[in-house]
Protein backbone atom coordinates (compact mmCIF):
# COMPACT_ATOMS: atom_id res chain seq x y z
CA UNK A 1 0.00 0.00 0.00
CA UNK A 2 1.30 3.47 -0.90
CA UNK A 3 1.66 5.67 2.16
CA UNK A 4 0.05 9.07 1.70
CA UNK A 5 2.46 11.99 1.46
CA UNK A 6 1.30 15.61 1.14
CA UNK A 7 2.69 17.85 -1.60
CA UNK A 8 5.79 19.91 -0.69
CA UNK A 9 5.70 23.47 0.64
CA UNK A 10 7.69 26.34 -0.85
CA UNK A 11 7.60 28.85 1.99
CA UNK A 12 10.01 31.31 0.40
CA UNK A 13 7.71 31.94 -2.56
CA UNK A 14 5.37 34.90 -2.62
CA UNK A 15 1.82 33.74 -1.89
CA UNK A 16 0.43 35.41 -5.00
CA UNK A 17 3.15 34.02 -7.28
CA UNK A 18 1.19 32.59 -10.25
CA UNK A 19 3.68 29.74 -10.46
CA UNK A 20 3.01 28.74 -6.86
CA UNK A 21 -0.76 29.05 -7.21
CA UNK A 22 -0.66 27.02 -10.42
CA UNK A 23 1.28 24.28 -8.66
CA UNK A 24 -1.21 24.35 -5.76
CA UNK A 25 -4.07 24.06 -8.25
CA UNK A 26 -2.46 20.99 -9.80
CA UNK A 27 -1.83 19.42 -6.40
CA UNK A 28 1.95 19.73 -6.82
CA UNK A 29 2.55 22.25 -4.02
CA UNK A 30 1.09 23.00 -0.62
CA UNK A 31 0.52 26.48 0.80
CA UNK A 32 2.45 27.29 3.97
CA UNK A 33 0.31 28.87 6.73
CA UNK A 34 2.07 32.22 6.24
CA UNK A 35 1.20 32.15 2.55
CA UNK A 36 -2.41 31.25 3.35
CA UNK A 37 -2.65 34.22 5.71
CA UNK A 38 -1.16 36.53 3.09
CA UNK A 39 -3.70 35.35 0.53
CA UNK A 40 -6.59 35.80 2.94
CA UNK A 41 -5.39 39.22 4.04
CA UNK A 42 -4.28 40.88 0.87
CA UNK A 43 -4.72 38.90 -2.36
CA UNK A 44 -7.13 40.50 -4.86
CA UNK A 45 -10.41 38.64 -4.55
CA UNK A 46 -10.55 37.76 -8.25
CA UNK A 47 -7.05 36.24 -8.08
CA UNK A 48 -8.07 34.21 -5.03
CA UNK A 49 -11.27 33.10 -6.74
CA UNK A 50 -9.50 32.16 -9.98
CA UNK A 51 -6.94 30.06 -8.13
CA UNK A 52 -9.61 28.31 -6.03
CA UNK A 53 -11.70 27.65 -9.12
CA UNK A 54 -8.70 26.14 -10.90
CA UNK A 55 -8.03 23.85 -7.94
CA UNK A 56 -11.69 22.85 -7.75
CA UNK A 57 -11.78 22.02 -11.46
CA UNK A 58 -8.60 19.96 -11.10
CA UNK A 59 -10.26 17.87 -8.36
CA UNK A 60 -13.87 17.76 -9.57
CA UNK A 61 -13.72 18.43 -13.29
CA UNK A 62 -15.47 21.15 -15.27
CA UNK A 63 -18.97 19.83 -15.60
CA UNK A 64 -20.79 18.52 -12.51
CA UNK A 65 -21.59 20.18 -9.17
CA UNK A 66 -23.56 18.39 -6.51
CA UNK A 67 -26.08 18.54 -3.67
CA UNK A 68 -27.58 16.00 -1.28
CA UNK A 69 -31.18 15.53 -0.12
CA UNK A 70 -31.23 15.07 3.61
CA UNK A 71 -33.13 16.12 6.67
CA UNK A 72 -31.63 17.94 9.60
CA UNK A 73 -33.18 16.47 12.72
CA UNK A 74 -32.41 18.27 15.96
CA UNK A 75 -33.53 15.56 18.39
CA UNK A 76 -33.33 17.73 21.50
CA UNK A 77 -32.73 21.38 22.32
CA UNK A 78 -31.77 20.68 25.92
CA UNK A 79 -28.08 21.43 26.28
CA UNK A 80 -25.50 21.69 29.04
CA UNK A 81 -23.38 24.14 27.03
CA UNK A 82 -23.97 27.88 26.80
CA UNK A 83 -22.43 28.88 23.49
CA UNK A 84 -22.72 32.64 23.13
CA UNK A 85 -23.49 32.34 19.41
CA UNK A 86 -26.39 29.96 19.93
CA UNK A 87 -30.09 30.84 20.04
CA UNK A 88 -31.22 27.22 19.96
CA UNK A 89 -30.37 25.66 23.33
CA UNK A 90 -32.74 25.49 26.29
CA UNK A 91 -32.42 24.39 29.89
CA UNK A 92 -34.34 21.24 30.82
CA UNK A 93 -36.84 23.41 32.74
CA UNK A 94 -37.58 25.82 29.90
CA UNK A 95 -41.21 25.71 28.72
CA UNK A 96 -40.14 25.14 25.14
CA UNK A 97 -37.49 22.52 25.90
CA UNK A 98 -38.05 19.34 23.91
CA UNK A 99 -36.75 15.89 23.16
CA UNK A 100 -38.36 14.19 20.20
CA UNK A 101 -40.11 10.87 20.70
CA UNK A 102 -38.92 8.02 18.49
CA UNK A 103 -42.24 8.13 16.62
CA UNK A 104 -41.71 11.80 15.79
CA UNK A 105 -38.25 11.01 14.49
CA UNK A 106 -39.52 8.13 12.38
CA UNK A 107 -42.25 10.30 10.91
CA UNK A 108 -39.62 12.78 9.78
CA UNK A 109 -37.61 9.98 8.18
CA UNK A 110 -40.76 8.70 6.44
CA UNK A 111 -41.29 12.17 4.97
CA UNK A 112 -37.68 12.31 3.85
CA UNK A 113 -37.93 8.89 2.21
CA UNK A 114 -41.08 9.95 0.39
CA UNK A 115 -39.21 12.67 -1.48
CA UNK A 116 -36.15 10.63 -2.40
CA UNK A 117 -33.95 11.72 0.48
CA UNK A 118 -30.94 9.62 1.33
CA UNK A 119 -29.59 10.93 4.62
CA UNK A 120 -30.46 12.32 8.02
CA UNK A 121 -28.19 14.82 9.72
CA UNK A 122 -29.07 14.27 13.37
CA UNK A 123 -27.61 16.57 15.99
CA UNK A 124 -28.85 17.88 19.25
CA UNK A 125 -28.10 19.80 22.29
CA UNK A 126 -26.06 17.89 24.86
CA UNK A 127 -28.83 16.45 27.01
CA UNK A 128 -27.70 14.66 30.19
CA UNK A 129 -31.10 12.99 30.64
CA UNK A 130 -30.69 10.68 27.65
CA UNK A 131 -28.92 7.37 28.46
CA UNK A 132 -26.72 5.46 26.03
CA UNK A 133 -29.51 2.96 25.40
CA UNK A 134 -31.72 5.77 24.09
CA UNK A 135 -29.22 6.33 21.28
CA UNK A 136 -28.52 2.64 20.65
CA UNK A 137 -32.20 1.71 20.49
CA UNK A 138 -32.91 4.67 18.23
CA UNK A 139 -30.12 3.77 15.81
CA UNK A 140 -31.14 0.10 15.78
CA UNK A 141 -34.71 1.01 14.94
CA UNK A 142 -33.66 3.42 12.20
CA UNK A 143 -31.40 0.77 10.68
CA UNK A 144 -34.13 -1.83 10.74
CA UNK A 145 -36.92 0.44 9.55
CA UNK A 146 -34.98 2.56 7.06
CA UNK A 147 -31.93 0.62 5.86
CA UNK A 148 -31.63 2.91 2.83
CA UNK A 149 -31.11 6.03 4.98
CA UNK A 150 -27.58 7.12 5.80
CA UNK A 151 -27.25 8.26 9.42
CA UNK A 152 -24.87 11.21 9.68
CA UNK A 153 -25.11 12.09 13.36
CA UNK A 154 -23.66 13.33 16.65
CA UNK A 155 -20.96 15.96 16.31
CA UNK A 156 -17.74 15.82 18.37
CA UNK A 157 -19.04 18.00 21.25
CA UNK A 158 -21.92 15.55 21.66
CA UNK A 159 -19.47 12.64 21.79
CA UNK A 160 -17.42 14.41 24.43
CA UNK A 161 -20.54 14.82 26.53
CA UNK A 162 -21.45 11.16 25.92
CA UNK A 163 -18.11 10.34 27.54
CA UNK A 164 -19.00 12.57 30.50
CA UNK A 165 -22.57 11.32 30.80
CA UNK A 166 -21.96 7.58 30.30
CA UNK A 167 -18.57 7.22 32.01
CA UNK A 168 -17.33 4.46 29.67
CA UNK A 169 -14.21 2.38 30.41
CA UNK A 170 -10.86 3.58 29.05
CA UNK A 171 -7.60 5.17 30.17
CA UNK A 172 -8.01 8.39 28.24
CA UNK A 173 -10.45 10.36 26.14
CA UNK A 174 -9.57 8.49 22.96
CA UNK A 175 -10.29 5.09 24.50
CA UNK A 176 -13.47 6.22 26.19
CA UNK A 177 -14.72 7.85 23.04
CA UNK A 178 -13.87 4.73 21.03
CA UNK A 179 -15.89 2.58 23.44
CA UNK A 180 -18.99 4.75 22.90
CA UNK A 181 -18.51 5.22 19.17
CA UNK A 182 -18.05 1.50 18.48
CA UNK A 183 -21.39 0.81 20.09
CA UNK A 184 -23.18 3.55 18.19
CA UNK A 185 -21.56 2.44 14.96
CA UNK A 186 -22.63 -1.15 15.52
CA UNK A 187 -26.16 0.14 16.14
CA UNK A 188 -26.26 1.99 12.82
CA UNK A 189 -24.29 5.23 12.94
CA UNK A 190 -22.59 5.74 9.58
CA UNK A 191 -20.64 9.00 9.69
CA UNK A 192 -19.94 11.99 11.93
CA UNK A 193 -20.85 15.60 11.08
CA UNK A 194 -18.36 18.36 11.79
CA UNK A 195 -20.59 20.52 13.96
CA UNK A 196 -19.09 22.40 16.86
CA UNK A 197 -15.83 23.23 15.09
CA UNK A 198 -16.38 27.01 15.32
CA UNK A 199 -12.83 28.39 15.72
CA UNK A 200 -10.17 26.18 17.31
CA UNK A 201 -7.86 28.86 18.76
CA UNK A 202 -8.29 28.63 22.55
CA UNK A 203 -8.56 32.38 23.16
CA UNK A 204 -11.56 32.57 20.81
CA UNK A 205 -13.08 29.23 21.65
CA UNK A 206 -13.13 29.89 25.38
CA UNK A 207 -15.05 33.12 24.75
CA UNK A 208 -17.72 31.80 22.39
CA UNK A 209 -18.18 28.11 23.18
CA UNK A 210 -18.78 28.03 26.91
CA UNK A 211 -19.16 24.44 28.08
CA UNK A 212 -18.09 23.03 24.75
CA UNK A 213 -15.04 20.82 24.17
CA UNK A 214 -11.67 22.23 23.17
CA UNK A 215 -9.98 21.71 19.81
CA UNK A 216 -7.87 18.76 20.91
CA UNK A 217 -10.96 16.89 22.08
CA UNK A 218 -12.89 17.78 18.92
CA UNK A 219 -10.08 16.53 16.70
CA UNK A 220 -9.61 13.40 18.83
CA UNK A 221 -13.25 12.39 18.35
CA UNK A 222 -12.80 12.67 14.60
CA UNK A 223 -9.56 10.72 14.76
CA UNK A 224 -11.36 7.90 16.55
CA UNK A 225 -14.08 7.96 13.88
CA UNK A 226 -11.46 7.75 11.14
CA UNK A 227 -9.75 4.85 12.89
CA UNK A 228 -13.10 3.02 12.79
CA UNK A 229 -13.43 3.57 9.06
CA UNK A 230 -15.92 6.41 9.23
CA UNK A 231 -16.12 9.46 7.04
CA UNK A 232 -16.48 12.82 8.76
CA UNK A 233 -16.67 16.47 7.82
CA UNK A 234 -15.05 19.57 9.31
CA UNK A 235 -16.57 23.01 9.78
CA UNK A 236 -15.62 26.54 10.72
CA UNK A 237 -17.86 29.39 11.86
CA UNK A 238 -16.14 32.72 11.36
CA UNK A 239 -16.94 36.42 11.26
CA UNK A 240 -17.21 37.16 14.98
CA UNK A 241 -14.35 37.88 17.39
CA UNK A 242 -11.62 35.89 15.66
CA UNK A 243 -8.65 37.25 13.73
CA UNK A 244 -7.78 36.18 10.20
CA UNK A 245 -4.81 34.16 11.48
CA UNK A 246 -7.27 32.18 13.64
CA UNK A 247 -9.07 31.02 10.50
CA UNK A 248 -5.78 29.85 8.98
CA UNK A 249 -4.79 28.13 12.24
CA UNK A 250 -8.18 26.36 12.30
CA UNK A 251 -7.85 25.10 8.75
CA UNK A 252 -4.23 24.17 9.44
CA UNK A 253 -5.28 21.81 12.24
CA UNK A 254 -7.87 20.17 10.00
CA UNK A 255 -5.22 19.70 7.31
CA UNK A 256 -2.70 18.33 9.78
CA UNK A 257 -5.11 15.77 11.27
CA UNK A 258 -6.29 14.84 7.80
CA UNK A 259 -2.66 14.15 6.84
CA UNK A 260 -2.49 11.87 9.85
CA UNK A 261 -5.72 10.06 8.96
CA UNK A 262 -4.66 9.52 5.34
CA UNK A 263 -1.21 8.37 6.43
CA UNK A 264 -2.45 5.98 9.12
CA UNK A 265 -5.69 4.69 7.64
CA UNK A 266 -5.11 4.96 3.90
CA UNK A 267 -6.96 6.77 1.16
CA UNK A 268 -9.19 3.92 0.11
CA UNK A 269 -12.92 3.57 0.41
CA UNK A 270 -13.81 2.44 3.93
CA UNK A 271 -15.22 -1.05 4.20
CA UNK A 272 -18.74 -1.06 5.55
CA UNK A 273 -18.21 -3.58 8.30
CA UNK A 274 -15.11 -2.59 10.28
CA UNK A 275 -15.34 -4.52 13.54
CA UNK A 276 -13.86 -1.66 15.50
CA UNK A 277 -12.92 -3.46 18.68
CA UNK A 278 -12.07 -0.98 21.42
CA UNK A 279 -8.36 -0.33 21.50
CA UNK A 280 -7.68 -1.97 18.15
CA UNK A 281 -6.40 0.31 15.42
CA UNK A 282 -7.17 -0.87 11.89
CA UNK A 283 -4.60 0.60 9.52
CA UNK A 284 -6.64 0.21 6.35
CA UNK A 285 -10.01 1.62 7.27
CA UNK A 286 -9.88 4.59 4.90
CA UNK A 287 -11.64 6.84 7.41
CA UNK A 288 -10.96 10.54 6.89
CA UNK A 289 -12.52 13.98 6.43
CA UNK A 290 -14.44 14.15 3.19
CA UNK A 291 -15.62 17.74 3.35
CA UNK A 292 -15.02 21.18 4.80
CA UNK A 293 -17.84 23.70 5.18
CA UNK A 294 -17.44 27.19 6.59
CA UNK A 295 -20.05 29.85 7.21
CA UNK A 296 -20.35 33.29 8.76
CA UNK A 297 -21.74 33.73 12.26
CA UNK A 298 -25.47 34.61 12.37
CA UNK A 299 -25.93 37.14 15.18
CA UNK A 300 -29.69 37.52 15.68
CA UNK A 301 -31.06 36.40 19.07
CA UNK A 302 -27.61 35.50 20.41
CA UNK A 303 -25.52 36.99 23.25
CA UNK A 304 -22.51 37.19 20.94
CA UNK A 305 -24.57 39.13 18.43
CA UNK A 306 -25.17 41.88 21.01
CA UNK A 307 -21.51 42.88 21.05
CA UNK A 308 -20.65 46.22 19.47
CA UNK A 309 -19.23 46.06 15.99
CA UNK A 310 -15.62 47.14 15.51
CA UNK A 311 -14.74 49.95 15.63
CA UNK A 312 -17.10 51.39 18.22
CA UNK A 313 -16.75 55.16 18.82
CA UNK A 314 -13.39 55.90 20.41
CA UNK A 315 -11.94 52.43 19.77
CA UNK A 316 -9.40 53.46 17.16
CA UNK A 317 -8.21 56.47 19.19
CA UNK A 318 -7.85 54.33 22.30
CA UNK A 319 -6.48 51.13 20.86
CA UNK A 320 -5.27 51.72 17.32
CA UNK A 321 -6.74 50.52 14.04
CA UNK A 322 -6.20 46.77 14.36
CA UNK A 323 -9.30 44.67 15.06
CA UNK A 324 -8.82 43.09 18.51
CA UNK A 325 -9.09 39.59 17.07
CA UNK A 326 -6.30 40.30 14.61
CA UNK A 327 -4.21 41.91 17.35
CA UNK A 328 -4.01 38.66 19.29
CA UNK A 329 -4.40 36.04 16.54
CA UNK A 330 -1.31 33.97 15.78
CA UNK A 331 -0.81 31.18 13.29
CA UNK A 332 0.10 28.90 16.21
CA UNK A 333 -2.83 30.21 18.31
CA UNK A 334 -0.47 31.38 21.05
CA UNK A 335 -2.16 34.78 21.46
CA UNK A 336 -3.98 35.40 24.73
CA UNK A 337 -7.03 37.47 25.53
CA UNK A 338 -5.12 39.86 27.80
CA UNK A 339 -3.16 41.19 24.80
CA UNK A 340 -5.99 43.51 23.77
CA UNK A 341 -8.50 45.08 26.20
CA UNK A 342 -11.38 44.84 23.73
CA UNK A 343 -10.74 41.27 22.60
CA UNK A 344 -14.00 39.35 22.83
CA UNK A 345 -15.97 42.58 23.19
CA UNK A 346 -16.13 43.61 19.56
CA UNK A 347 -17.58 41.89 16.53
CA UNK A 348 -16.33 41.90 12.96
CA UNK A 349 -19.07 40.34 10.89
CA UNK A 350 -18.25 38.65 7.60
CA UNK A 351 -20.10 39.87 4.53
CA UNK A 352 -20.15 38.32 1.09
CA UNK A 353 -16.57 39.29 0.26
CA UNK A 354 -15.10 37.78 3.42
CA UNK A 355 -17.23 34.70 2.96
CA UNK A 356 -15.99 34.15 -0.58
CA UNK A 357 -12.38 34.90 0.30
CA UNK A 358 -12.44 32.48 3.22
CA UNK A 359 -14.11 29.73 1.25
CA UNK A 360 -11.67 30.19 -1.66
CA UNK A 361 -8.75 29.95 0.73
CA UNK A 362 -10.15 26.75 2.22
CA UNK A 363 -10.12 25.16 -1.25
CA UNK A 364 -6.48 26.13 -1.78
CA UNK A 365 -5.13 25.50 1.72
CA UNK A 366 -7.01 22.27 2.42
CA UNK A 367 -5.37 20.37 -0.44
CA UNK A 368 -6.18 17.04 1.21
CA UNK A 369 -9.96 17.59 1.58
CA UNK A 370 -12.10 16.40 -1.31
CA UNK A 371 -15.23 18.52 -1.01
CA UNK A 372 -15.64 22.20 -0.19
CA UNK A 373 -19.26 23.07 0.50
CA UNK A 374 -21.00 26.30 -0.40
CA UNK A 375 -22.76 27.36 2.78
CA UNK A 376 -25.13 29.77 1.14
CA UNK A 377 -28.06 29.27 3.49
CA UNK A 378 -26.85 32.20 5.54
CA UNK A 379 -25.69 34.36 2.61
CA UNK A 380 -28.51 33.78 0.16
CA UNK A 381 -28.75 31.61 -2.93
CA UNK A 382 -26.98 33.96 -5.29
CA UNK A 383 -23.86 34.35 -3.20
CA UNK A 384 -24.02 30.58 -2.81
CA UNK A 385 -24.12 30.30 -6.56
CA UNK A 386 -21.08 32.57 -6.93
CA UNK A 387 -19.35 30.35 -4.38
CA UNK A 388 -19.24 27.66 -7.07
CA UNK A 389 -16.71 29.92 -8.84
CA UNK A 390 -14.73 30.32 -5.60
CA UNK A 391 -13.73 26.72 -5.00
CA UNK A 392 -16.96 25.07 -3.88
CA UNK A 393 -18.01 21.86 -5.62
CA UNK A 394 -21.10 21.16 -3.56
CA UNK A 395 -24.21 23.18 -2.79
CA UNK A 396 -24.92 21.42 0.48
CA UNK A 397 -28.16 19.83 1.36
CA UNK A 398 -31.73 19.92 0.23
CA UNK A 399 -33.13 19.84 3.72
CA UNK A 400 -36.62 19.53 5.03
CA UNK A 401 -35.98 21.51 8.18
CA UNK A 402 -33.29 23.40 9.99
CA UNK A 403 -33.61 24.77 13.49
CA UNK A 404 -30.24 25.83 14.82
CA UNK A 405 -29.01 28.41 12.34
CA UNK A 406 -32.52 29.63 11.62
CA UNK A 407 -32.90 30.40 15.35
CA UNK A 408 -30.07 32.88 14.97
CA UNK A 409 -30.98 34.81 11.87
CA UNK A 410 -32.22 34.91 8.35
CA UNK A 411 -31.92 31.74 6.38
CA UNK A 412 -33.36 30.78 3.03
CA UNK A 413 -35.24 27.92 1.55
CA UNK A 414 -35.43 26.73 -2.01
CA UNK A 415 -36.90 23.70 -3.62
CA UNK A 416 -34.81 21.19 -5.49
CA UNK A 417 -35.67 22.74 -8.85
CA UNK A 418 -34.27 26.13 -7.84
CA UNK A 419 -31.13 24.56 -6.49
CA UNK A 420 -30.62 22.71 -9.78
CA UNK A 421 -31.25 25.91 -11.70
CA UNK A 422 -28.69 27.80 -9.62
CA UNK A 423 -26.08 25.16 -10.34
CA UNK A 424 -26.96 25.03 -14.05
CA UNK A 425 -26.96 28.82 -14.41
CA UNK A 426 -23.50 28.85 -12.85
CA UNK A 427 -22.34 26.76 -15.79
CA UNK A 428 -22.51 23.23 -14.38
CA UNK A 429 -24.72 20.17 -14.58
CA UNK A 430 -26.49 19.60 -11.25
CA UNK A 431 -26.35 16.16 -9.68
CA UNK A 432 -27.78 14.62 -6.53
CA UNK A 433 -25.10 12.86 -4.50
CA UNK A 434 -24.98 10.59 -1.48
CA UNK A 435 -22.93 10.99 1.69
CA UNK A 436 -19.84 9.52 0.05
CA UNK A 437 -20.06 12.01 -2.84
CA UNK A 438 -21.11 9.43 -5.41
CA UNK A 439 -23.48 10.87 -8.01
CA UNK A 440 -26.83 9.11 -7.75
CA UNK A 441 -28.83 11.30 -10.18
CA UNK A 442 -27.27 13.37 -12.92
CA UNK A 443 -29.71 16.05 -14.07
CA UNK A 444 -28.67 16.48 -17.67
CA UNK A 445 -31.91 15.94 -19.56
CA UNK A 446 -35.44 17.29 -19.78
CA UNK A 447 -36.62 15.34 -16.76
CA UNK A 448 -34.36 17.30 -14.43
CA UNK A 449 -36.17 19.04 -11.56
CA UNK A 450 -35.43 22.52 -12.91
CA UNK A 451 -36.39 21.64 -16.50
CA UNK A 452 -39.80 20.40 -15.39
CA UNK A 453 -40.70 23.82 -13.98
CA UNK A 454 -43.09 25.75 -16.22
CA UNK A 455 -43.55 28.90 -14.09
CA UNK A 456 -40.43 30.15 -12.31
CA UNK A 457 -42.31 32.86 -10.46
CA UNK A 458 -43.43 30.11 -8.05
CA UNK A 459 -39.88 29.13 -7.16
CA UNK A 460 -38.25 32.09 -5.51
CA UNK A 461 -36.08 31.89 -2.41
CA UNK A 462 -38.03 32.14 0.82
CA UNK A 463 -37.08 32.18 4.43
CA UNK A 464 -36.33 28.71 5.64
CA UNK A 465 -39.37 26.69 6.71
CA UNK A 466 -39.60 26.06 10.40
CA UNK A 467 -40.60 22.64 11.56
CA UNK A 468 -44.10 23.80 12.54
CA UNK A 469 -44.75 25.14 9.08
CA UNK A 470 -44.06 21.74 7.60
CA UNK A 471 -46.27 19.98 10.11
CA UNK A 472 -49.15 22.42 9.76
CA UNK A 473 -49.09 21.93 6.03
CA UNK A 474 -49.01 18.20 6.63
CA UNK A 475 -46.90 17.62 3.55
CA UNK A 476 -43.27 16.89 3.01
CA UNK A 477 -41.93 20.06 1.45
CA UNK A 478 -38.36 20.37 0.40
CA UNK A 479 -36.30 23.19 1.71
CA UNK A 480 -32.72 23.70 0.90
CA UNK A 481 -29.94 24.52 3.26
CA UNK A 482 -26.20 24.56 3.21
CA UNK A 483 -25.17 24.54 6.82
CA UNK A 484 -25.56 20.80 6.95
CA UNK A 485 -22.23 19.58 8.13
Ligand code: SF4
Pocket residue numbers: 079080081082083086087088089124125126157212
Ligand atom coordinates in the same frame (compact mmCIF):
# COMPACT_ATOMS: atom_id res chain seq x y z
S1 SF4 B 1 -24.29 25.45 19.77
FE1 SF4 B 1 -24.84 23.34 20.30
S2 SF4 B 1 -23.51 22.89 22.08
FE2 SF4 B 1 -23.58 25.15 21.90
S3 SF4 B 1 -25.31 25.77 23.23
FE3 SF4 B 1 -26.12 25.53 21.14
S4 SF4 B 1 -26.95 23.44 21.12
FE4 SF4 B 1 -25.54 23.57 22.87
